[in-house]
Amino acid sequence: MLEIIPPCETDFSEGVNENMTNQKPKPIPLAMLICDTIIDDRLSAKKSLIGIFNNIGSNEMPCRHQTLYVYCVLTEGIGQYESALRCSHLESGKNVFNLTGPIKFPNPLATIEFIFDMKNIVFQEEGVYVFELFCDNQPVISRKINVTKIKSPEPRT
Numbered sequence: 001m002l003e004i005i006p007p008c009e010t011d012f013s014e015g016v017n018e019n020m021t022n023q024k025p026k027p028i029p030l031a032m033l034i035c036d037t038i039i040d041d042r043l044s045a046k047k048s049l050i051g052i053f054n055n056i057g058s059n060e061m062p063c064r065h066q067t068l069y070v071y072c073v074l075t076e077g078i079g080q081y082e083s084a085l086r087c088s089h090l091e092s093g094k095n096v097f098n099l100t101g102p103i104k105f106p107n108p109l110a111t112i113e114f115i116f117d118m119k120n121i122v123f124q125e126e127g128v129y130v131f132e133l134f135c136d137n138q139p140v141i142s143r144k145i146n147v148t149k150i151k152s153p154e155p156r157t
Helices: 018-022
Strands: 028-041 046-052 055-058 063-075 079-089 095-105 111-123 127-135 138-149
Touching: 028 111, 028 127, 028 138, 046 063, 055 063, 063 127, 063 138, 079 111, 095 111
Parallel strands: 055 138
Antiparallel strands: 028 046, 028 063, 063 111, 079 095, 079 127, 127 138
């Protein structure tokens, strides 16, 4: 015998924050790389990342890094986002820099590549530094690098 069950009349929208339904989705990160230089081929629209690294060695502290590029790729965003790229010392939380600006997705299937070209960044102390990308104040992707003081070899006698 088949029993007919009446439809559920529970309102599942109760408890759902109305702001949540109006929020844009967080973009999906595809890449974040730190390197020495980027070659942008205008004919093919391809980019070549040269000297990808996650460690910086210096003979002295503070350490000044002459040129550093951060390459990021995002997709599945909708419309415009306020973005921020922040770098800070992981242990102390001291901020090294904070760059802000808009990112616009023409459609959700678009893949957006962007490059941060930074000069003369000063790392005050040894340790791990974290580069974090935010869209509309939401963390999207991060990358860590290690900055160390290189000890000079002992002179031979």
